[in-house]
Amino acid sequence: MTSGEVENIDVNAPPTRGGGRGNTGPAVILVRPQLGENIGTAARAMANFGLSDLRIVAPRDGWPNEAARAAAATGFPVVDGARIFETLEEAINDLHFLGATTARPRDMVKPVIAPETAAAQFVGRMAQGERCGLLFGPERSGLDNDQIALADVVISAPVDPSYASLNLAQAVLILGYEWIKACGAKALGRETAFDGPAKEGLDLHGQRPASKAELVGLFEHLEGALDSSGFLYPPEKRPAMVRNIRNMLQRMGATEQEVRTLRGIVAALEAGQKGGGQKS
Numbered sequence: 001m002t003s004g005e006v007e008n009i010d011v012n013a014p015p016t017r018g019g020g021r022g023n024t025g026p027a028v029i030l031v032r033p034q035l036g037e038n039i040g041t042a043a044r045a046m047a048n049f050g051l052s053d054l055r056i057v058a059p060r061d062g063w064p065n066e067a068a069r070a071a072a073a074t075g076f077p078v079v080d081g082a083r084i085f086e087t088l089e090e091a092i093n094d095l096h097f098l099g100a101t102t103a104r105p106r107d108m109v110k111p112v113i114a115p116e117t118a119a120a121q122f123v124g125r126m127a128q129g130e131r132c133g134l135l136f137g138p139e140r141s142g143l144d145n146d147q148i149a150l151a152d153v154v155i156s157a158p159v160d161p162s163y164a165s166l167n168l169a170q171a172v173l174i175l176g177y178e179w180i181k182a183c184g185a186k187a188l189g190r191e192t193a194f195d196g197p198a199k200e201g202l203d204l205h206g207q208r209p210a211s212k213a214e215l216v217g218l219f220e221h222l223e224g225a226l227d228s229s230g231f232l233y234p235p236e237k238r239p240a241m242v243r244n245i246r247n248m249l250q251r252m253g254a255t256e257q258e259v260r261t262l263r264g265i266v267a268a269l270e271a272g273q274k275g276g277g278q279k280s
Helices: 036-048 066-071 073-080 088-092 115-127 168-182 212-229 235-250 256-275
Strands: 027-031 054-057 083-085 097-101 132-136 153-155 188-192 196-198
Touching: 027 036, 027 088, 027 168, 036 054, 036 066, 036 073, 036 168, 054 088, 066 073, 083 088, 088 132, 097 115, 115 132, 115 153, 115 168, 132 168, 212 235, 212 256
Parallel strands: 027 054, 027 132, 054 083, 097 132, 097 153
Antiparallel strands: 188 196
16 A cells, blocks of 8 residues: 555454454544544554554544644554544444443442453454454543443553553553454564564574584684683683683574684684784
């Protein structure tokens, strides 16, 4: 999709589990959001984690909102595909399971779950064909009790109790992050044609780990150069010094290319010692 195209988002299509463009995931319902910029940054957070079904209830500054579209950056298709409702009841009438986000305890009998638990429940329910939604309140006051009463569960993040307030985009981002994790996403960061998807762990970029024979060759080469330079002195301390150097190099987890580079460095230093240093 080019920058001038708008993704068509069918919110009436069956929900899917994936994280990525075209997979709607749970609906994100913003109730009476006050600033277009906050809507836009929430939409950007949605796009980061494969969410695209944005529903807005009675936005204070009306709709469409150019500030929202600008703040969404490359997530503008989420803003362009948003649906506007006059009441919360209209916005959720096709959903089967709804989680209300709030940091405050409420005087009502309703399960309270963490974002990670909510995401896992959403994945399971949506795999069975249910439609799910995440409910977020206005920036200043959050959801009121009547709105929370329409939800099946309350979702609260593990935050510092003395400062539990999150802005709208932060709250959406936390839930979106847990959603894409629950979907089994393994790739990290941006995928490019050159690098491919990043994954957790050490990428050797096609190189292999150095063999023990290659490491021993490096050890012996380096130790010979250190003997010639007088570094491994006095003789009675040499065995302990050699063991320390070998352990240090062993912890590197060097590749075969890195071993060749290190041996090239040692050889260059040896040549410099024999030749009295590089001439100016």
